[in-house]
Amino acid sequence: MEIVPNNINIDFVGKRFFFTIFSIVINLISIGLMMTWGLNYGLDFAGGAMIELRFAQPTTSAALQEAVKDQPLEDLTVQDIGRDSKIFMLRFKQSEKNLSDVSNTVQTALSTAFGQTFEVLRVESVGSKVSGDLRRKGFLAVLFSTLLMGAYITMRFDFRFGIGAVIALIHDVLVVTGALTISQMPFDLSVLAALLTVVGFSVHDTIIVSDRVRENLRKFRRDSLAVTINRSVNETLSRTIITSGTALLVLLALFVFGGHVIRPFAFTLIVGFITGTYSSVYIAAPVVLYFEGRRLRPAAA
Numbered sequence: 001m002e003i004v005p006n007n008i009n010i011d012f013v014g015k016r017f018f019f020t021i022f023s024i025v026i027n028l029i030s031i032g033l034m035m036t037w038g039l040n041y042g043l044d045f046a047g048g049a050m051i052e053l054r055f056a057q058p059t060t061s062a063a064l065q066e067a068v069k070d071q072p073l074e075d076l077t078v079q080d081i082g083r084d085s086k087i088f089m090l091r092f093k094q095s096e097k098n099l100s101d102v103s104n105t106v107q108t109a110l111s112t113a114f115g116q117t118f119e120v121l122r123v124e125s126v127g128s129k130v131s132g133d134l135r136r137k138g139f140l141a142v143l144f145s146t147l148l149m150g151a152y153i154t155m156r157f158d159f160r161f162g163i164g165a166v167i168a169l170i171h172d173v174l175v176v177t178g179a180l181t182i183s184q185m186p187f188d189l190s191v192l193a194a195l196l197t198v199v200g201f202s203v204h205d206t207i208i209v210s211d212r213v214r215e216n217l218r219k220f221r222r223d224s225l226a227v228t229i230n231r232s233v234n235e236t237l238s239r240t241i242i243t244s245g246t247a248l249l250v251l252l253a254l255f256v257f258g259g260h261v262i263r264p265f266a267f268t269l270i271v272g273f274i275t276g277t278y279s280s281v282y283i284a285a286p287v288v289l290y291f292e293g294r295r296l297r298p299a300a301a
Contacts, residue, residue: 008237012281013230016289019282023171030178037181042188043091043126045135048075051090051103052121055114058085067113068106081260087121138192142173145196149203157210164287165206168279172202175275176268185264194265198272201247205240205280212236213288229285244277 043050061078068076073092081089090106103123110118126134146169154162176198180187212232220228248270255266 008234009230010234010237011230012233013226013285013289016282016286020286023279023283026178027171027174030174030181033178033181037184039177039181039187040184041135042186042191043124044188045138046091047126047132048091048093049102049123049125051106051123052081053088053090053110053118054082054121055086055088056117059088059114060085061088063113064088064090064110068109071102071105071109073102073106087260134189138189141192142195142199145199146170146173149199153203153207153210156207157214160288160291161206161210161213161284163291164284165203165210167287168206168276168283169199169202171279171283172198172272172275176272179271180264180268183267185267188264190262190265191268194268194272197269198276201273202276202279205244205276206284208236208239209233209280209284226289229288233281233285240277240280244273247273 061080064078065076068090073090076090076092079089079091081087100123103120107120146166149169150162150166152162153165173195176195180191185191209229209232212235213229216223216228216232216235217225220231223231251266251270251273254262255270258266
């Protein structure tokens with residue numbers, strides 16, 4: 001059984017101009033969203049305190065807000081994170097009081113309003129200085145990993161392939177952060193880890209295509225680079241579908257059944273794996289062709 005026929009010949013390169021413009025528009029939209037809406041930083045990066053509660057009966061965020069309105073909880077936000085309106089997250093700035101005292105006060109206020117119909121799932125706190133340091137180091141980790149991956153491909157293959165890989169990685173990071181901004185899923189350390197995983201996956205897929213291009217350049221010396229890239233992408237298409245497809249199936253299962261804690265992590269990987277596979281073909285390849293300076297043959301245009 002073959003997922004993709006051996007003699008398939010899809011003209012990926014010939015459609016590069018359309019997809020390049022499409023990708024530029026998506027990246028500009030992502031940058032605009034991050035500058036206006038901004039990421040929904042989780043507790044790790046925003047600082048403050050968080051109390052997660054689970055109620056026996058469905059309730060509303062407004063009811064919780066009303067129950068704790070007299071408590072000293074600065075910048076309180078109440079978020080319904082359960083599908084059945086039973087699990088809620090209370091986030092607020094850390095006060096000078098001990099977090100355990102604040103938690104006990106909140107529980108007392110909720111017990112008065114709702115009775116003993118809830119349980120505390122977790123209580124966490126991160127200082128503003130620590131969260132700011134984590135945020136800075138997190139973005140530096142993404143930046144340096146992207147540049148080092150590009151440098152590796154430059155040394156392993158060619159300068160033009162390295163530049164293509166770096167631009168493809170920047171594209172992937174922008175698309176993922178844009179999706180996180182639209183969905184307003186919390187951006188915490190687990191999402192940052194997923195973002196770094198996306199960088200690694202995207203480079204891995206780019207290396208597979210680049211390695212096949214290098215092999216075919218030696219085998220078909222008379223063909224233009226455009227024809228060689230098209231042939232290489234088609235030859236690795238079956239492997240790409242199997243690798244990305246099986247990974248996406250697992251991630252979809254995590255997203256649907258993994259619960260709200262793991263859902264942002266799975267969502268980031270789903271978007272990242274899709275855009276990482278896409279960028280290896282429609283972003284890295286046009287950059288390589290641009291630096292090569294050759295035009296497509298009429299048969300491949």
